[in-house]
Amino acid sequence: MDSNVTQMLAEYTRLHSEMDGLYHTLAVRAGLSDSALDILYALCVLGDGCLQRDVCALSFTSKQTIHSSIRKLEQDGLLRLQPGQGREVHIRLTPQGSRLIQEKVLPILDLERQAMACLSPEERESFLRLTRQYISHFRTLIKQGEL
Numbered sequence: 001m002d003s004n005v006t007q008m009l010a011e012y013t014r015l016h017s018e019m020d021g022l023y024h025t026l027a028v029r030a031g032l033s034d035s036a037l038d039i040l041y042a043l044c045v046l047g048d049g050c051l052q053r054d055v056c057a058l059s060f061t062s063k064q065t066i067h068s069s070i071r072k073l074e075q076d077g078l079l080r081l082q083p084g085q086g087r088e089v090h091i092r093l094t095p096q097g098s099r100l101i102q103e104k105v106l107p108i109l110d111l112e113r114q115a116m117a118c119l120s121p122e123e124r125e126s127f128l129r130l131t132r133q134y135i136s137h138f139r140t141l142i143k144q145g146e147l
Helices: 001-028 034-046 052-059 065-077 095-117 121-143
Strands: 077-081 087-094
Touching: 001 077, 034 052, 034 065, 034 087, 034 095, 052 065, 052 087, 065 077, 077 095
Parallel strands: none
Antiparallel strands: 077 087
């Protein structure tokens, strides 16, 4: 394989890890675990009453991890679970959970918006287009059994 490709992949991997580290830092500052931040973040994006499977799909975190973290947030009085159709269970914020989102999670979304706004419209489109393209190629190679 081309050494330039290998170097670029190493840099991409480093940047991806750095991004994960930034979110971990924000979770710690908010007094949350990474998975708790993922759940509360998902509630901001998906809306109060979303399903556990929707949180898993948005965060790419395992069902078991999300389930355990939801239970912990429920014990802490931040969430409550509401039965839905069949086996569906809706995740609802308590008033305390809503306050936590207002104080700790929405500011993170605002930082993300500010960071994205620092890029020109063309840069934002290129960033997303190229990231989607890379993921698509990677997914295809995984499905083809290139591992």
